[in-house]
Amino acid sequence: MEDEYFIASDLKRALEAEQVTVVGPVGSVADALRLIDHDGVDIAMLDVNLGTAMCFPVAERLRELGVPFMFLTGYDDWALPDVFRDVPLLPKPFVVGDVLAAVRRLSDSETVQ
Amino acid sequence: MRAEAHDETDLLATLARKNAVLQAINRIFHEALGATTEEALGRLCLAVAEDVTGASFSFMAELNPARDKLHDLAISDRAWATFNRDWAGEAPLAVPSHLELHGLYARVIFDEASVIANHPADHPDSIGTPHGHPQLESFLGVPLHRKGKVIGVLGLGNRAGGFREIDQLAVEELAPAIVQALCSKRDELALRESEQIRRVSMSLVPAMLWRTDAHGRNRVSNGQWELVTGMTDDGQTSDWLKAVHPDDRERTTTALRRSYATGEAMELQFRVRGREGQYRWYLCRKVRVGDIAGSGEQWFGAATDVHDMHLLEERQRRLVAELQHRVRNILTVVRSVFARTVEAGGALEDAADHFRGRLDALARTQAIVTQTASGMVDLENLIRDELLSVGVADGAALTIDGPDVQLPPRTAEAIGLAVHELAINAVKYGALKMAKASLDIRWTTDMDCGDGPRVHLIWVERGVPAVAISPERQGFGTELIREALPYQYGADTHLTFMGGGVRCSISLPLHEEGKTH
Numbered sequence: 001m002e003d004e005y006f007i008a009s010d011l012k013r014a015l016e017a018e019q020v021t022v023v024g025p026v027g028s029v030a031d032a033l034r035l036i037d038h039d040g041v042d043i044a045m046l047d048v049n050l051g052t053a054m055c056f057p058v059a060e061r062l063r064e065l066g067v068p069f070m071f072l073t074g075y076d077d078w079a080l081p082d083v084f085r086d087v088p089l090l091p092k093p094f095v096v097g098d099v100l101a102a103v104r105r106l107s108d109s110e111t112v113q
Numbered sequence: 114m115r116a117e118a119h120d121e122t123d124l125l126a127t128l129a130r131k132n133a134v135l136q137a138i139n140r141i142f143h144e145a146l147g148a149t150t151e152e153a154l155g156r157l158c159l160a161v162a163e164d165v166t167g168a169s170f171s172f173m174a175e176l177n178p179a180r181d182k183l184h185d186l187a188i189s190d191r192a193w194a195t196f197n198r199d200w201a202g203e204a205p206l207a208v209p210s211h212l213e214l215h216g217l218y219a220r221v222i223f224d225e226a227s228v229i230a231n232h233p234a235d236h237p238d239s240i241g242t243p244h245g246h247p248q249l250e251s252f253l254g255v256p257l258h259r260k261g262k263v264i265g266v267l268g269l270g271n272r273a274g275g276f277r278e279i280d281q282l283a284v285e286e287l288a289p290a291i292v293q294a295l296c297s298k299r300d301e302l303a304l305r306e307s308e309q310i311r312r313v314s315m316s317l318v319p320a321m322l323w324r325t326d327a328h329g330r331n332r333v334s335n336g337q338w339e340l341v342t343g344m345t346d347d348g349q350t351s352d353w354l355k356a357v358h359p360d361d362r363e364r365t366t367t368a369l370r371r372s373y374a375t376g377e378a379m380e381l382q383f384r385v386r387g388r389e390g391q392y393r394w395y396l397c398r399k400v401r402v403g404d405i406a407g408s409g410e411q412w413f414g415a416a417t418d419v420h421d422m423h424l425l426e427e428r429q430r431r432l433v434a435e436l437q438h439r440v441r442n443i444l445t446v447v448r449s450v451f452a453r454t455v456e457a458g459g460a461l462e463d464a465a466d467h468f469r470g471r472l473d474a475l476a477r478t479q480a481i482v483t484q485t486a487s488g489m490v491d492l493e494n495l496i497r498d499e500l501l502s503v504g505v506a507d508g509a510a511l512t513i514d515g516p517d518v519q520l521p522p523r524t525a526e527a528i529g530l531a532v533h534e535l536a537i538n539a540v541k542y543g544a545l546k547m548a549k550a551s552l553d554i555r556w557t558t559d560m561d562c563g564d565g566p567r568v569h570l571i572w573v574e575r576g577v578p579a580v581a582i583s584p585e586r587q588g589f590g591t592e593l594i595r596e597a598l599p600y601q602y603g604a605d606t607h608l609t610f611m612g613g614g615v616r617c618s619i620s621l622p623l624h625e626e627g628k629t630h
Contacts, residue, residue, distance in 0.1 A: 004442055005597035006449035049438045051523065058313030073432050091274055092441035093448060 001055060002047040002072065003027040007092075011045070011072075014096045020103065032058045041067055042107045045090075045099075048073035048080070059084060068106045072099075126279065134283050137161045138290040152208065154298045155187025158291045159267075163189060165287065166280040168269035170195055170247060173257070174212065174587045175265035176222065176355035180227075183212040183219075186295070188263065194248075216240040221254035221266045227285060228254045231275030251275045255284040259292050267291065270434040321416040326409060329373060341418075343388030347453050358384035358392050369399075373412075376401050382419065393420035435485075443479060446471065450589065457588035467537070471589070473502060474533035489519035492528070492568065496554060499532040503540050506607025510544070518568055524621050527602040528570065531619055534590030544574035544614050551575045552614075558623070564603075566623040590630035594619070 001024060002008035006024035015022050023039050026032045028048045028050065035041065036058070044062055046055040053066075059099050068078075070088040071080070090102050126484065140161055148154035159171040170192035174183040185208035188196075205548055214222065220238045221228050228235040230252040242249050253276040257265040267288060301533035315322050315335040332348035342356045357365055362381035372379035379399040384392040399414040454468045476497065481490050494514060507510070520528065536545070546552035556570040591608060594617060600605035605620040 003601060005601040006444055007442070007445050008600070009592075009596070010449050010452070010560070025600075048441075049435075074438040093445040 001026050001032045001044070001051070001058060003050040004047070007047075010096075011099065014099060015103065018100055018103075029053055029055065029057050033061055036061055036065070036067070043067065043103065044069035044102070045072050046070070048075055054085070056081065059087070070102055070106055130279050130283050131286075133165050134286045136301035137165050137283075137287055139240035141287075141290050141294050148298060151295060151298055151302065152187050154294060156190055156296065158287075159187055160191075162267060162269060162287055163191060164563045166253065166269055166276065166282050167272045168253065168276075168280075169271035171267065171269040173265065173267045174304065175257075176263070177211075181214060183208075183214060183222075184208075185212065191379075192270075195244060195247045199247060203245060207233070216256050218266045218268050218616075221256050221268075222263055225256050225258075225263045226255065227280075227281045229276045229281055242331060247271070251283065252596055253280055255281065255288055257288055257292050259296065264292070280283075283367075313449035320418065321414075321415045325412045325414070327373065327412070329369065336502070340389055342385060344542050356386045358386070360384075372399060372401075385416075393418055395419065435440070443475070447475065452473070453589045453592070467589070470503070470533065470537055474499065474530055477502070478529040481525050481529065482521065489521060492518040492520055492525075492556060492570075495520065495525055495529055496532055499529055500536055501531070503536045503545075505536065505540065505545055510551040512551070512553045512555070514554070515570075516558060518556065518558055518623075520568070521624065522555040523602060524568070525621060527598050527604060527621060528619065530619075531594050531598060531606075532572075534593055535615065535617055538573060538590055538615065543577050547577050550577045550614060559620075564622060567620050568623055570619045570621075572617040574616070574617065 002011065005027075008027070012022045018058055023035060023041055024032075025036055032046075032055070036044075041062075044058075044067060046058055046062075048055050051084055059069060059071075070090055071084070071094065072090050072094065073080075074092045080089075087104065088100060088102060141158055143166075144157050145154055148157060155173050159173055162168070165172050165296050171185045171189045172192060176182075177184055188208055203628075213219075215234060217228060217230055217233060217238050217240075230239075232240055233249045233252045236252075247270070250271045253269045253272070255261045255267045256270075257267055269276070269280075269284065316422045318335075319337075321334065321337040321341065323332050323338070325332045328561075329351075330349050331535070332346060334346065338353065338604070342353075344352055344353065344356055351366075354362055354366065365381060365383050368379050368381045371377070378401070381397050382394055382396065385395050386392050395416045396419045397414065398414040399412055402411050402466060403411055404410060411503050422540075437516070451468055454464055454471065457464070457467075481495070492515065493513060500511075539545040540554060544552040550576070553573045553575070554570070555573075556568055558566060558568050560566045594606050594608045598606050598619065598621070603622050605618075609616045
């Protein structure tokens with residue numbers, strides 16, 4: 001989930017180049033929740049600030065479902081609510097290599113679960 | 114017999130004098146209560162002394178701390194009446210001060226003994242009387258003592274027949290009572306003044322102040338609690354806790370209990386409900402003070418409103434976070450735009466030109482978005498600014514037409530970027546390059562859309578000969594209009610390259626909330 005089209009599009013390209021199936025991106029909380037409930041996701045990357053809303057309802061839903069996720073954000077972690085302090089964080093602007101490494105770690109943690 | 118009769122007369126006279134003095138003392142202490150100033154009390158004492166002796170006027174003065182000058186404490190009412198009669202319009206308005214130590218009254222002080230002068234003009238210490246002073250026919254001066262030291266003098270003037278020894282004795286007996294009454298009044302006034310200063314200071318300080326015993330009971334406060342919360346505090350119960358935010362109550366009581374148990378000072382922040390029902394943050398401090406005047410251990414507390422500071426901190430935190438978000442997001446977008454510009458290929462110079470143009474367009478829209486965080490952006494101005502940035506001003510071939518529309522910042526951002534791409538394209542390949550071509554930019558608003566009001570913008574180029582579509586034209590600008598605007602701003606877009614030029618329609622929500630789809 002990422003509201004900024006060019007960032008979303010770059011991420012999608014980079015992930016698809018690594019044979020990751022991307023079901024997003026989506027730019028809104030409503031679209032993200034629909035995607036989670038209808039299509040199902042294995043792991044998720046969430047942009048924290050969606051311009052006019054924050055991604056936290058989506059993070060809560062993913063947590064309920066036990067889906068591993070990470071935040072993609074321009075914020076330092078102190079700007080996040082306490083309950084999400086333990087969520088992995090990839091700071092913007094990011095390097096594609098870091099994104100892929102983080103996705104790998106997330107999918108490993110999913111396998112363990 | 115004669116001697117006995119004489120003794121008896123003396124005895125009766127002494128008794129009468131003692132009685133008169135006792136009555137006089139009684140009168141001084143009784144009426145002293147009502148006197149609001151030292152001077153008023155002084156006049157009262159002088160009136161009593163005049164009544165006891167039969168003097169026509171009197172004054173009372175006190176040595177200054179350096180003991181080299183006298184300050185009048187009071188001049189009797191009879192003296193004032195004489196002054197005002199004999200010296201109409203010229204009599205002093207207040208009792209004189211800084212009197213030189215000389216004359217008959219100074220003799221009393223130097224000798225620390227009473228002086229009777231029934232022919233004052235002949236007295237060796239006589240200095241005469243100042244202008245306006247009633248003619249002095251007789252004088253009785255009695256020293257005023259306190260703690261074994263002379264502190265001043267009481268002077269009486271003009272008794273019919275002159276002053277007698279019994280007059281002197283009477284005033285000497287009266288003097289300690291007068292000094293006592295004056296000192297008490299002085300202490301009382303000082304105490305009242307300091308109490309008043311304390312009261313005013315406490316009511317001025319924008320803080321709740323209170324005092325309790327060692328168990329938090331018998332609270333006495335400056336009334337701010339009642340003012341802020343609208344609750345009355347009985348000073349005994351813990352009812353005040355009901356005004357503390359439910360989430361803060363437990364740690365507040367825990368901290369209070371701990372400080373009462375250990376005797377340690379307490380500092381704590383909690384929220385208090387105001388009379389309107391809104392909660393505000395308070396900083397509360399409490400310290401123990403040992404026994405004061407036998408009333409046992411006491412605690413003093415103060416609570417100040419620190420809510421605005423909390424709000425400012427929160428606001429600052431949000432602003433810093435927002436700034437981080439914007440800066441890092443825009444850097445990511447810039448990198449993405451750069452990658453796309455380079456991917457489109459072409460000469461390095463062209464790529465640099467394109468990138469610079471896009472960066473400028475981004476900068477303009479960013480400026481608009483931040484400058485109008487609460488305001489709106491005029492659509493026509495936005496379009497003209499973007500055209501100007503690529504060197505296009507009004508001309509016969511250019512039509513810009515539509516109603517006044519104020520765009521919210523995000524909509525303006527989307528349209529700004531799209532118009533920039535369309536304009537660049539038109540300057541390089543389209544209607545703004547060809548001599549006989551024309552460009553129409555028109556817009557309408559639709560207030561009755563299902564999702565709320567929208568603005569429809571149409572960009573139509575005419576008279577552009579069909580050219581091979583440049584690879585660049587399928588690059589960044591196309592992706593922006595076809596993909597990014599719908600994704601990011603909830604737009605409906607159509608972009609075609611028909612014979613005659615580019616046709617583009619963009620429909621965008623006019624409300625920020627309508628962004629997502």
